[in-house]
Amino acid sequence: MDIIKKRIGVWGLGVSGKAIASYLLSILPPDKKLALLDQKNEDIVQKIFAPSTSLIFFKDPEERSLFFDAIDYVIPSPGIDLATLPCPEKIFPEIDLFATAWHKPLIAITGTLGKTSTTHLLSTLLATAGKKVATGGNIGIGMLDLVSQQATTDFAVLELSSFQLEHAHLVAPDLAIITNLYPNHLDRHKTIEAYLEAKLQLIFHQNEGQQALIPLALAPRIRADKRLAHRPIAWFSTTQLKEKQNPAIQPDDTIFTFDENGSCIETDHTGKIKKQLLAAQKIPTLSFKENWLVLAAALHLLSIKIEPLLSSIELSLPHNRLEPVATIDGVAYFNDSKSTIMQATITATKALAPRPLILLLGGVSKGVDRTLYLKELESLSLLICFGKEAHALAKAAEELRIKTKICQTLEEAVSAAHHTARAGDAVLLSPGGASFDLFKNYEERGDRFVELVQQLKKEKSLKH
The missing domain is CATH 3.40.50.720 (NAD(P)-binding Rossmann-like Domain)
Structure with a gap:
């Protein structure tokens, strides 16, 4: 058309x-x-x-x-x-308009958690490999702004949300990546099945020779869909495959996983090791280990080796993703405002363990019952709930005997954390919910947190 x-x-x-x-x-x-x-x-x-x-x-x-x-x-x-x-x-939809205009190789990334970090790091690694990359989509750069760069670009790398994909019929990326799937945006999609259906638009329209990298945990759901029942898929899993363990895996499939030493490897459909992609001791500590498995697998599917790239690159995470802000009186402050689901918050708290942790939890739930995940936060020194749903979250946390404080605003929450924290503690803004109760977006929320912490640091320096 x-x-x-x-x-x-x-x-x-x-x-x-x-x-x-x-x-x-x-x-x-x-x-x-x-x-x-x-x-x-x-x-x-x-x-x-x-x-x-x-x-x-x-x-x-x-x-x-x-x-x-x-x-x-x-x-x-x-x-x-x-x-x-x-x-x-x-x-x-916007993505279909992009599909009619973009004629170079396309890598498209979706998922509930980790898609921004994966998009950012994959673009960085591709650039280090000498590729000219145009990055956009759900990261604050309109994808159609990339079209003018097409003549001088080797790849477009897009982060795509379920909102951008739900009505798609034309997009067919050369490499489609789904990082994971957790309940999210159920206020809009209503069911987890409808949410998954939106994400799967990324692979429904692919042609022969185009590749998909998908969590092995989704294999039963993927194979149950007759549109995807027999196509070759590259799966990834943090646990090694045992022979005949998963009937959804087919002979033409590839598996990416960790071996017993923690190295990223490629196996065949039976679990037989074909190749080591990234040695355990060379996996960067920046970002989460599963992200590096996805990155190593994606580059391998593009016929690019990841290990040589890591020796000649300085990596960084996107702004608002577990970002160190300042250390004041021995208390470290971290900005993880990008966390809009509880799984991201739980992952961030584990990354900062075992130090004592004060968590700032807030925002809105997007149709998901966040109280079901609070048990994972029982080891916190203090949970500070702020914003529209603060009272409901605090009530559920108190029933689990988690030490809790309620604040109406982020400003109050930062002040409470500052006055409670002791040297050796960490203060983490990882709200686990969307920002729309108090802020325009998660970027504005993160910027305000950084501003408040820097203000505390300045006040401290003026006293000395």
């Missing part, structure tokens, strides 16, 4: 929406109009794109019905819930 010949509308002008509209304006013929639907006033929208006679603006929600009457297809921003849309046949 040549969507450019149709009447197109863009709904929402966040990071993705701006990139979508800018790309469309660059390729639409002069006689075509682009409809925009947004809550911003028209004069603000005109300033974003500069005065243009190619734009038709509709104010949301007052003119929403007029907008849909004026278009054949809508390309929505990912954050817009389309469940109640009266004309779902008009949806044309």
Whole structure:
């Protein structure tokens, strides 16, 4: 389908929406109009794109019905819930528009936990291997902003959310990676099955020769889907495969796992070792071990060896992911605002063990019962709950005899942690929930935490 010949509308002008509209304006013929639907006033929208006679603006929600009457297809921003849309046949997702425009190799990464770190580190490693990489998607860079870089790029690496994938029908990455799957965004997807279905759009439309790297834990669900029942898949698992252990594994499948020494290895479908990819002693301590298994496997599937790259690179994690902020009076402060699910928070607390830990837990649950995961936090020195769901979280924690304090704001939480912590302790912001009760996004939440900690550090220095 040549969507450019149709009447197109863009709904929402966040990071993705701006990139979508800018790309469309660059390729639409002069006689075509682009409809925009947004809550911003028209004069603000005109300033974003500069005065243009190619734009038709509709104010949301007052003119929403007029907008849909004026278009054949809508390309929505990912954050817009389309469940109640009266004309779902008009949806044309951003990722499918990208798929029609991008003709170089594509690596696409999704999952519940670890996809941002994996995207960041894989892009860094590919660049170290001499590849020219364009990175974007759900990391704050609109994927359609990458199209202009295509001529000078070897790979696009995209982080994709379930929101970006749920209506996809065209995207077919050369390498699709699913990092893991935990209950998340159930306020939108309603069930874990619908959430998985959205993620699997990443591999449903792949062609022969294109590869998928998927957690072995998902194998029974994957093979139960007749669309994926017989295709070769590369699986990864932190535990070694025992012969005939998993009937979902087929003869053409590949397994990536750890051997008894902790090295990353490739095995065949029976568990027989084919190759060592990354020796245990060479696995970086930066990020979690499972992430390095995924990275080693992904590079191997791309015919790139990981070990030589690690000897000539300085690695870093993305901002807001277990990020050291400062040490004040012997207390170390860490920013893990990127944690929007409890599994990420639990993983972060384990990474900082065995030091005494004060955890700042907050945000909103996105349809998931976070109290079910609090038992994993019983070893905390103190749990400080802040924000909209603080009282519910604290009540459940107290029933588990976890020492708990309630704060209304992040500012109060940081102050409480500062006055409680002693030398040798760590204070960790790892909210385990979305930021929308108090902040625009997790970046703003993390930036505010860093600002508050730096303010404490400055106040300390002024006293001496």
